[in-house]
Amino acid sequence: MKIAVNKAHFPVTVLGPGRRIGIWLQGCSIRCKGCISQDTWEADPNREMEIDQLLDWCRQVAQNGFNGITISGGEPFDQPQALSALLDELLQWRNRSGLDFDILCYSGYPLATLQSRHHGILSKLDALIPEPYADALPLGNMWRGSLNQKLVLLSARGRRRYTQYVDAPAHAVGKRIQASVEQGRVWYIGIPDRGDMEALEKRCAEQGVRFSDVSWRQ
Numbered sequence: 001m002k003i004a005v006n007k008a009h010f011p012v013t014v015l016g017p018g019r020r021i022g023i024w025l026q027g028c029s030i031r032c033k034g035c036i037s038q039d040t041w042e043a044d045p046n047r048e049m050e051i052d053q054l055l056d057w058c059r060q061v062a063q064n065g066f067n068g069i070t071i072s073g074g075e076p077f078d079q080p081q082a083l084s085a086l087l088d089e090l091l092q093w094r095n096r097s098g099l100d101f102d103i104l105c106y107s108g109y110p111l112a113t114l115q116s117r118h119h120g121i122l123s124k125l126d127a128l129i130p131e132p133y134a135d136a137l138p139l140g141n142m143w144r145g146s147l148n149q150k151l152v153l154l155s156a157r158g159r160r161r162y163t164q165y166v167d168a169p170a171h172a173v174g175k176r177i178q179a180s181v182e183q184g185r186v187w188y189i190g191i192p193d194r195g196d197m198e199a200l201e202k203r204c205a206e207q208g209v210r211f212s213d214v215s216w217r218q
Contacts, residue, residue: 018067
């Protein structure tokens with residue numbers, strides 16, 4: 001089965017505890033105002049890849065150890081069959097290898113909607129951050145973009161690993177954004193505060209560095 005992927009990166013250290021594999025899926029029907037990942041909105045068949053190929057990459061980059069996998073987007077639940085198949089493969093890898101990594105997923109859908117429509121997928125996750133991003137609300141708790149978003153623990157592993165972070169403030173740790181340069185592009189990963197990206201763009205322009213294309217506006 002194929003899944004549409006915007007990008008994948010390792011290590012991610014700002015979207016969940018520890019060193020993580022980050023997978024951003026392509027396509028989002030929710031399109032929250034103020035989203036910083038608008039490049040993930042459009043469905044794009046050219047972004048599709050075999051799930052087995054994605055798993056091979058995960059195994060390769062994680063050879064020296066990792067703590068978890070974070071799935072974001074885009075909207076992962078806009079590809080429910082592919083998302084479910086990906087989670088099945090990740091769980092099989094975890095069970096067969098004896099590795100103790102957790103799986104965290106973001107979604108812009110309300111928790112009640114996910115519980116009603118995708119209960120089976122939720123049963124395969126350790127933790128979930130649901131609800132649409134609300135640009136009018138302040139920054140939420142750790143790893144959350146707005147105050148309406150909660151950290152939902154879905155498994156015993158999730159409760160062991162995430163309970164201490166449920167009410168942790170966004171600024172509990174110093175770093176919320178990390179940068180990566182890949183194939184001539186700069187990727188910013190994490191949860192910026194209101195105005196952070198515009199301030200970054202302005203500061204870079206003052207130093208003679210201008211962004212030709214950005215993901216936080218169309």
